[in-house]
Amino acid sequence: MSDATPSYEAAREELLDVVRRLETGGTTLEESLALWERGEQLATICQEWLDGARKRLDEVLDRQDD
Numbered sequence: 001m002s003d004a005t006p007s008y009e010a011a012r013e014e015l016l017d018v019v020r021r022l023e024t025g026g027t028t029l030e031e032s033l034a035l036w037e038r039g040e041q042l043a044t045i046c047q048e049w050l051d052g053a054r055k056r057l058d059e060v061l062d063r064q065d066d
Contacts, residue, residue: 005043008046008049011045011046012042013051015042017041018035018038018039018042021035022035022039032062046050
């Protein structure tokens with residue numbers, strides 16, 4: 001992850017905020033689309049964090065089996 005990439009916790013919190021805003025409504029179509037796109041970016045960031053954590057865990061477990 002780069003320095004500009006938010007932590008998992010920050011990305012998750014922002015994603016939750018995006019979802020709340022979309023569920024609440026009251027935004028224009030353009031604003032809703034921008035929120036949706038940001039939500040997609042944040043979901044990808046969260047998934048990359050989780051994939052990286054899983055890879056590290058698998059590596060540790062593999063070393064223990066040796």
